[in-house]
Amino acid sequence: MRTLLQRLTGEDAIQLLIRLGLLALLIFWTFYLVRPFVTILVWALVLAVALHPAFVLLARILGGRPKLAAAIFTAINLAIFIGPAAWLGMGAADGIKDFAAELAAGELTVPLPPQALKTWPLIGAQLYELWEQAATNLGPALHQVAPYLKPFAGTLLGLVGDAGVGAVKFLLSVVVAGVILPYGPQLVAAARGFLARIVPEQSEHFLDLAGATIRAVSQGVIGIAVIQALLAGIGFKLAGIPIAGLLAVLVLLLSIVQIGATLVMIPVIVWIWTDKDVTTALLLTFFLGIVSILDNVLKPLVMGRGLTTPTLVILIGVIGGTLGHGIIGLFIGPIILSVAWELAVAWIKTDAVPLQTVVER
Helix, strand or coil: HHHHHHHHHHHHHHHHHHHHEEEHHHHHHHHHHHHHHHHHHHHHHHHHHHHHHHHHHHHHCCCCCHHHHHHHHHHHHHHHHHHHHHHHHHHEEEEEEHHHHHHHHCCCCCCCCHHHHHHCCCCHHHHHHHHHHHHHHHHHHHHHHHHHHHHHHHHHHHHCCHHHHHHHHHHHHHHHHHHHHHHHHHHHHHHHHHHHHCCHHHHHHHHHHHHHHHHHHHHHHHHHHHHHHHHHHHHHHCCCCHHHHHHHHHHHHHCCCCCCCCHHHHHHHHHHHCCCCCCHHHHHHHHHHHHCCCCHHHHHHCCCCCCCHHHHHHHHHHHHHHHHHHHHHHHHHHHHHHHHHHHHHHHHHHHHHHHHHHHHC
């Protein structure tokens, strides 16, 4: 750049700087205008990439009608979101709001165990004593640390307040994804041309890797976690648990970060056996037990290959996405960060091969 400026005359240099300044202003202004829609467009692209194989199959079944297939997919996605997802979302919002209010007021307590727990054979007495000790000791401890947790309660209330905006973004993303689906080949060609200017030798590989990673994370991690949370929420509602929506969101989070839903299921099943009759408790335990291992069964079938992205990267994506973009960031964060991780690893491996060759020579 310095050599180029030295070769230019004073007038040419000024014109070049003016053009670069105008280009920078245009880029900044364009980003400023589209910034409110970035999360919508990104989630719509993720949905389009994740649904593309099924969309192609449905379009072929419908006799080569891509627009009709896109309309069907959009209607199904809207029905899922407006129906059970909205139902659980409102329950989760109420649960988070009550939890945050108790946390801010310092009234968060652990309930005492029911007396029926003592009658359980073998483990009843020990479990009752352990629960009673937890309720007795954790209650005062939570009361003491409550003043320090008030900022966290404010963050939770802020997330609940953003839930309405996030819901609108979800709806718009579903509609935009339906519009994008029929134009998949044109978008792939545009992405290929863009990558060819940045990484000419690896453009095809990087494009295939990005698409495979988006499908793996969105289907094998996010998709299965959403299904697991919805089924768990239905089971919690049938069990009559007051905070069913909040527990379903906790199942969603634990499933996304690859910890699993067992940490939530075990206490819930214990509560069910203390509150319900034997037949109801047995049926709910069977249902929730299947839900808790659902991810272990579906992930090998959906993903086809193991996810190479570390769990820590997904966890950072979940936390960072939620704090940065609200509810919709919970799903966008781990996908974007996983794609960035996979591309960075592939780039490093690609650059390491010529370097190793030079060293050997």
